[in-house]
Amino acid sequence: MESTNGTATGRAVTLRDVARLAGVSVATASKALNGKQQVRAETRARVVQAAEQLSFSPNTLAQGLITQRSGTVGLLTSDLEGRFSIPILMGAEDAFGSDQTSVFLCDARGDTIRERHHLRALLSRRVDGLIVVGARPDTRPSLGRDLPVPVVYAYSPSDDPADLSLVTDNVDGGRLAVDHLIRCGRRRIAHITGDPGYSAAQDRARGAQARLAEAGLELAGGEVWFGMWSEAWGRGATRLLLDRCPDVDAIFAGSDEIARGVLDVLHEAGRDVPSQVAVIGYDNWTILAANARPPLTTVDMNLEELGRIAAQRLFAAIGGTLGTGVETVPGRLITRESTAPLG
Amino acid sequence: MESTNGTATGRAVTLRDVARLAGVSVATASKALNGKQQVRAETRARVVQAAEQLSFSPNTLAQGLITQRSGTVGLLTSDLEGRFSIPILMGAEDAFGSDQTSVFLCDARGDTIRERHHLRALLSRRVDGLIVVGARPDTRPSLGRDLPVPVVYAYSPSDDPADLSLVTDNVDGGRLAVDHLIRCGRRRIAHITGDPGYSAAQDRARGAQARLAEAGLELAGGEVWFGMWSEAWGRGATRLLLDRCPDVDAIFAGSDEIARGVLDVLHEAGRDVPSQVAVIGYDNWTILAANARPPLTTVDMNLEELGRIAAQRLFAAIGGTLGTGVETVPGRLITRESTAPLG
DNA sequence: TACGTTTCTGAAAACCTTTTCGGTCGACCG
DNA sequence: CGGTCGACCGAAAAGGTTTTCAGAAACGTA
Numbered sequence: 139m140e141s142t143n144g145t146a147t148g149r150a151v152t153l154r155d156v157a158r159l160a161g162v163s164v165a166t167a168s169k170a171l172n173g174k175q176q177v178r179a180e181t182r183a184r185v186v187q188a189a190e191q192l193s194f195s196p197n198t199l200a201q202g203l204i205t206q207r208s209g210t211v212g213l214l215t216s217d218l219e220g221r222f223s224i225p226i227l228m229g230a231e232d233a234f235g236s237d238q239t240s241v242f243l244c245d246a247r248g249d250t251i252r253e254r255h256h257l258r259a260l261l262s263r264r265v266d267g268l269i270v271v272g273a274r275p276d277t278r279p280s281l282g283r284d285l286p287v288p289v290v291y292a293y294s295p296s297d298d299p300a301d302l303s304l305v306t307d308n309v310d311g312g313r314l315a316v317d318h319l320i321r322c323g324r325r326r327i328a329h330i331t332g333d334p335g336y337s338a339a340q341d342r343a344r345g346a347q348a349r350l351a352e353a354g355l356e357l358a359g360g361e362v363w364f365g366m367w368s369e370a371w372g373r374g375a376t377r378l379l380l381d382r383c384p385d386v387d388a389i390f391a392g393s394d395e396i397a398r399g400v401l402d403v404l405h406e407a408g409r410d411v412p413s414q415v416a417v418i419g420y421d422n423w424t425i426l427a428a429n430a431r432p433p434l435t436t437v438d439m440n441l442e443e444l445g446r447i448a449a450q451r452l453f454a455a456i457g458g459t460l461g462t463g464v465e466t467v468p469g470r471l472i473t474r475e476s477t478a479p480l481g
Numbered sequence: 482m483e484s485t486n487g488t489a490t491g492r493a494v495t496l497r498d499v500a501r502l503a504g505v506s507v508a509t510a511s512k513a514l515n516g517k518q519q520v521r522a523e524t525r526a527r528v529v530q531a532a533e534q535l536s537f538s539p540n541t542l543a544q545g546l547i548t549q550r551s552g553t554v555g556l557l558t559s560d561l562e563g564r565f566s567i568p569i570l571m572g573a574e575d576a577f578g579s580d581q582t583s584v585f586l587c588d589a590r591g592d593t594i595r596e597r598h599h600l601r602a603l604l605s606r607r608v609d610g611l612i613v614v615g616a617r618p619d620t621r622p623s624l625g626r627d628l629p630v631p632v633v634y635a636y637s638p639s640d641d642p643a644d645l646s647l648v649t650d651n652v653d654g655g656r657l658a659v660d661h662l663i664r665c666g667r668r669r670i671a672h673i674t675g676d677p678g679y680s681a682a683q684d685r686a687r688g689a690q691a692r693l694a695e696a697g698l699e700l701a702g703g704e705v706w707f708g709m710w711s712e713a714w715g716r717g718a719t720r721l722l723l724d725r726c727p728d729v730d731a732i733f734a735g736s737d738e739i740a741r742g743v744l745d746v747l748h749e750a751g752r753d754v755p756s757q758v759a760v761i762g763y764d765n766w767t768i769l770a771a772n773a774r775p776p777l778t779t780v781d782m783n784l785e786e787l788g789r790i791a792a793q794r795l796f797a798a799i800g801g802t803l804g805t806g807v808e809t810v811p812g813r814l815i816t817r818e819s820t821a822p823l824g
Numbered sequence: 825t826a827c828g829t830t831t832c833t834g835a836a837a838a839c840c841t842t843t844t845c846g847g848t849c850g851a852c853c854g
Numbered sequence: 855c856g857g858t859c860g861a862c863c864g865a866a867a868a869g870g871t872t873t874t875c876a877g878a879a880a881c882g883t884a
Contacts, residue, residue, distance in 0.1 A: 150607075150629060152840060163864045168842060178862060195605045199542045199551060200840035203869045208542060210585075210606075218571055228561055231588055236595070237602055242553075243586040245574055252579070259580055262538045263553075264493075286493060369772040395772065402774070426768070429712040429738065431745075495870060506834045511872060521832060543870035546839045 151192045160188040171196075202264065210240050211452060212260035214253065216294075217273035218245040221423060222441060226271050226292050229445025234453065239266075248273060257281065267452040269445075270294075275305060275338040288455035292448045293441075295464050302455075304448050306439040307466040308338050312345025314471050315390045315418045315437050320353050323480035324388035324416055328358040330375040330400060331392025332367035339364060339392055342420065346390055359383045367392070372399020380407055387415055387480065394419040394426040397434055401476070405431070416477040433474035440469050494535045503531040514539075545607065553583050554795060555603035557596065559637075560616035561588040564766060565784060569614050569635050572788025577796065582609075591616060600624065610795040612788075613637075618648060618681040631798035635791045636784075638807050645798075647791050649782040650809040651681050655688025657814050658733045658761045658780050663696050666823035667731035667759055671701040673718040673743060674735025675710035682707060682735055685763065689733055702726045710735070715742020723750055730758055730823065737762040737769040740777055744819070748774070759820040776817035783812050 157167035162185060170177045170185035177185075188194075202208040213230060215223040231241060242260060246253035260268065267287050272278045272294020280298035281289055288302075295303035319327050329346050331339045343362045350357060359379055365371040372391060376399065379386060389404075391397035397419030401411060409415050411432055419427055422438035444467045451461065500510035505528060513520045513528035520528075531537075545551040556573065558566040574584060585603060589596035603611065610630050615621045615637020623641035624632055631645075638646035662670050672689050674682045686705045693700060702722055708714040715734060719742065722729060732747075734740035740762030744754060752758045754775055762770055765781035787810045794804065 154840080164841080165843080165864055165866090166862085169863090172842080174843095176862065181862080195601060197546070197840050198606045199545045200869090201842075202542045203540070203546060203840080203871095204842050206869080213586075218567055224561055224567065227586070228588060231586075236587065236599060240585045240587070240602060240606060242583045243556075243570070243574075244579065244583070245571060256579060258538060259583060263541045263583060395768070398772075423768075425738070425766075429741075431712075493870095497870080507871080508834055508836090508873080509832085512833090515872085517873095519832065524832080540870050543839085544872075546841095546870080547872050549839075 150197070151194050153194070153196065155192055156185065156189045156194045159192065160185040207266055207456075208264045209238060210242060210263065210265045211267045211269065211449075212242045212244060212256075212263075212265040213269045213271065214244050214246060214256055214260070215271045215273075216246050216248050216253075216278075217271075218243075218247075220273055221421070222273065222293050223271050225441035226269075226445035226448065229442035229447075230269055230449040231445075233446040233449030239453075250279075261286065266456050269448050269452060270296075274336060275308065276336065288452055288460045290448045290452045290455075290460075292444060299464075300462050302451060302461050303464045304444055304451070305464060305466055306441070306444060307468045308341035309345035309348070310466075311420065311437045311439065311469040312342035312347075312390075313349040314345075314469060315342075315420065316346040316349040318435070318471055318473070318477060319388040319390065319416055319418060320349065320355070321479075322388070322412075322416055322477055325355060326358040326383070326386045327355065327388040327390060328363065328379055328383065328386050329390045329392070330363040330365070330372060330379065330396055332365065332371070332396065334364035336367075342392055358386045358388075367395060369395050369399035369402070372396035373403045374399075376400045376403040380404075380409075388477075389415060389417050391417065391419050394421045394423045394430075394434060394436055397436070397476075398426055398430055401430055401432075401434070411476050412478040416480075418477055422472050427472070427474065430476065432476050435471070435473045435475070435477040437469045438472050440467055443467060493540070494537050496537070496539065498535055499528065499532045499537050502535065503528040550609055550799075551607045552581060553585060553606065553608045554610045554612065554792075555585045555587060555599075555606075555608040556612045556614065557587050557589060557599055557603070558614045558616075559589050559591050559596075559621075560614075561586075561590075563616055564764070565616065565636050566614050568784035569612075569788035569791065572785035572790075573612055573792040574788075576789040576792030582796075593622075604629065609799050612791050612795060613639075617679060618651065619679060631795055631803045633791045633795045633798075633803075635787055642807075643805050645794060645804050646807045647787055647794070648807060648809055649784070649787060650811045651684035652688035652691070653809075654763065654780045654782065654812040655685035655690075655733075656692040657688075657812060658685075658763065659689045659692040661778070661814055661816070661820060662731040662733060662759055662761060663692070663698070664822075665731070665755075665759055665820055668698060669701040669726070669729050670698065670731040670733060671706065671722055671726065671729050672733045672735070673706040673708070673715060673722065673739055675708065675714070675739065677707035679710075685735055701729045701731075710738060712738050712742035712745070715739035716746045717742075719743045719746040723747075723752075731820075732758060732760050734760065734762050737764045737766045737773075737777060737779055740779070740819075741769055741773055744773055744775075744777070754819050755821040759823075761820055765815050770815070770817065773819065775819050778814070778816045778818070778820040780812045781815050783810055786810060 153164050157164045167185050170182040244256040268289040271292040277297045278294040280296040280301050291303040295305050363375045391400050419434045419436035422436045427434040427436045496507050500507045510528050513525040587599040611632040614635040620640045621637040623639040634646040638648050706718045734743050762777045762779035765779045770777040770779045
């Protein structure tokens with residue numbers, strides 16, 4: 139039976155076929171292909187050659203059935219359209235060697251019952267482990283303690299301290315940003331950020347203020363400008379800021395979106411960036427940061443790294459036992475042209 | 482053995498356990514749970530109850546082994562970080578009922594040998610089908626004709642006409658954009674777009690010009706302004722355009738990024754949008770389009786829809802036979818505030 | 825009572841691979 | 855030459871499910 143355009147080509151070739159062609163039993167064929175010691179070099183060569191000739195590829199389902207290890211992990215996300223899952227996913231993907239482990243991607247779309255649903259399906263598929271990545275860097279409900287596989291929470295930590303969670307270090311990120319501005323010689327530093335209901339906003343602000351305090355400085359404008367995660371808020375807040383505090387020489391924006399708004403208004407107001415006012419963003423969302431005028435210095439959360447670590451922890455946990463608590467991954471500064479030493 | 486924090490909890494519960502608890506054989510247990518006719522209602526109830534009590538979930542690997550259907554599909558992408566794969570993926574995800582089918586996500590990162598690698602792995606896992614989504618809307622090499630499973634190419638069409646490809650309708654998209662501008666009463670319409678090496682750029686331009694011709698109009702500036710897919714090019718081209726053709730009353734930008742650049746320069750030049758110049762983008766990349774000043778009217782490529790259709794075609798093809806050729810999915814206009822009737 | 829029918833149940837094969845364990849064969853030693 | 859040993863190979867079980875087919879039970883009919 140010929141294979142015509144996607145129609146399955148008869149039966150798939152199995153180890154039996156290989157064995158038959160090589161003139162050995164399936165047992166030795168298996169051993170030969172898996173590099174076991176129990177087979178003569180000459181026999182092994184014959185088997186390998188037969189396998190290639192038939193372009194045999196072992197049925198992973200059957201393997202999984204007997205080894206009790208499927209070689210798959212589930213990635214349960216809640217914001218696919220968001221920009222957080224994707225880098226994490228990529229990091230995870232390349233931490234598992236792609237030939238060893240494949241990842242099932244499930245998007246729960248923020249819906250708890252859909253999440254339970256996906257969870258059931260994944261367990262039914264006998265995944266070896268689970269990575270749960272949330273939509274925002276706030277605590278999320280645990281999946282529970284009595285799952286048959288290890289779970290790592292990424293980005294959104296679990297509310298159960300017995301789980302293992304990996305999060306970005308927002309406090310340190312805020313500190314990083316302000317530290318950079320101070321090193322640039324800035325002294326009148328303002329902080330415009332997003333929704334105060336986000337712990338990310340609070341943490342970054344805390345880190346920023348801590349670093350300011352160390353330098354004996356106060357926030358320009360006297361307080362953190364909380365608002366929304368949008369360009370429009372960036373614009374609005376900047377207008378107010380320039381009004382109230384015209385001698386500001388640096389602005390730390392809580393996100394690249396906000397930073398875009400900040401840049402816009404500074405431009406309108408005729409303040410040069412970076413010579414008069416330095417601006418730093420957060421997220422390193424390339425489309426926004428790299429295309430800004432001028433290109434935006436920003437804090438990268440190292441999400442791929444976070445994903446990679448999540449995968450490593452999970453991998454280590456499979457078969458072994460998992461750590462607990464919240465592990466924190468530091469970000470890094472990406473310097474572009476929106477910041478520069480003063481003078 | 483207790484389950485402690487992710488460590489596997491002894492042996493998983495199997496159909497045998499259910500059968501034993503219900504006092505029947507595994508055969509009847511299977512039939513009972515799968516709604517087969519061969520079992521008395523009372524027996525079925527007993528089995529179901531036992532299954533729930535043990536919270537049994539069938540081993541999909543074993544099922545797949547015998548039914549020759551794994552209930553999985555592979556999604557092979559080349560631009561995870563890009564904005565095209567994700568909506569397609571989401572569309573696909575919700576077209577397959579999530580309890581029926583799970584999707585393996587693989588990112589080849591534009592590397593052909595990594596792609597072969599992933600392909601082998603997916604076939605080894607006995608996926609029921611494959612969706613291949615490319616990074617750019619140009620032709621890509623076919624995976625080949627003699628695969629054991631059906632394949633649908635999305636976004637990037639395959640170079641083999643015997644394959645089934647689904648692409649966005651760029652010609653129609655260009656027409657849509659210009660049609661909207663004409664209906665707004667605009668007559669001096671310019672087109673600034675990206676890299677002329679992209680068929681998307683060419684097609685959109687062709688559609689735009691076709692619609693202009695129907696209205697007896699010519700492109701303002703005389704020609705299409707090809708360049709790069711960047712804000713910077715949008716800015717540069719707009720400056721040139723205003724210079725050469727100051728009475729332009731509408732600009733069709735080949736992407737939202739370009740449109741952002743266009744808006745920036747118009748703003749600087751003191752041209753009001755939309756009262757003096759209407760601007761329309763392409764992609765409906767929300768972060769750019771909705772946050773623009775003013776919010777950007779744009780063409781949405783309906784990528785989720787494309788993903789959904791891809792999944793449907795694939796689903797239909799599994800077991801049956803697949804269509805061939807290139808199928809085209811129309812986009813739709815998203816009107817925001819950057820366009821409005823003249824006067 | 826004998827027999828046919830219908831309805832339900834269970835044994836067993838099948839899916840494909842890995843792994844254990846016993847067996848064969850030749851070589852080597854005493 | 856008998857025995858031991860090592861190297862290599864194959865038969866068979868296992869993993870969890872579905873499906874086929876034969877058998878059992880219950881019931882109605884002649």
